[in-house]
Amino acid sequence: METIIRNITPKGMGEAMVNIEDFITLYNEDKVELLDIRVPAETKVWQLNFGLKIPANELPDRLDELPKDKVIVCVCPKSDRSIMVRTYLTSIGISSRYLRGGMLELMDRLKGGKVKDIKIK
Numbered sequence: 001m002e003t004i005i006r007n008i009t010p011k012g013m014g015e016a017m018v019n020i021e022d023f024i025t026l027y028n029e030d031k032v033e034l035l036d037i038r039v040p041a042e043t044k045v046w047q048l049n050f051g052l053k054i055p056a057n058e059l060p061d062r063l064d065e066l067p068k069d070k071v072i073v074c075v076c077p078k079s080d081r082s083i084m085v086r087t088y089l090t091s092i093g094i095s096s097r098y099l100r101g102g103m104l105e106l107m108d109r110l111k112g113g114k115v116k117d118i119k120i121k
Contacts, residue, residue, distance in 0.1 A: 016086060017100040018073055020109050026071070028119045033070045035096075036103070037085050038077070048103065050120045051075070056085050063094070072096040077103050 018026070026032040034051030036043065043053060054062050056076075066072055072089060074082040074096060082098035089096035099106060110118060 016083075016090075016097060017079075018097045019100045020106055023073055023099055023106070024109075024118050027073075031070060032073045032097075033067050034099075035066070035072050035074050035085075036076075037074055037081055038103075042077070048107075050118075056081055059085065059088070063092075066094065070095075073099050075099040075103050075106070 018032070023032065023034075027034065034048070036048055036051050036053045037056040037059065038053075039055045039057070047053070052065060054065060072086075072094060074085045074089070075098070076082045076085075079098055079100065079102045082102065086096045086098040
């Protein structure tokens with residue numbers, strides 16, 4: 001945790017987050033995996049049809065489901081829970097970031113014809 005705290009600087013924060021355009025590029029290059037950390041009640045209302053779906057409170061018991069060869073990009077509707085989960089993952093040695101702007105901004109970016117910008121596996 002000390003290393004994480006020492007990196008709370010403008011430069012260090014750039015390594016903690018990823019903006020939506022960079023996420024789309026990295027996802028299309030198969031370098032990152034999206035991790036939807038919302039609870040089931042939230043995903044029943046609306047969901048993404050790509051990425052991993054592991055609620056934050058279940059994550060400690062499901063770490064083996066995370067790919068070891070990709071950076072994990074944590075996402076929730078905005079960013080608050082994603083920041084906490086990213087901090088947890090980083091503290092246990094898992095390469096991770098959070099999606100700046102969260103799911104709401106990602107969905108806004110991908111609506112309509114722009115959905116073709118992301119390559120769903």
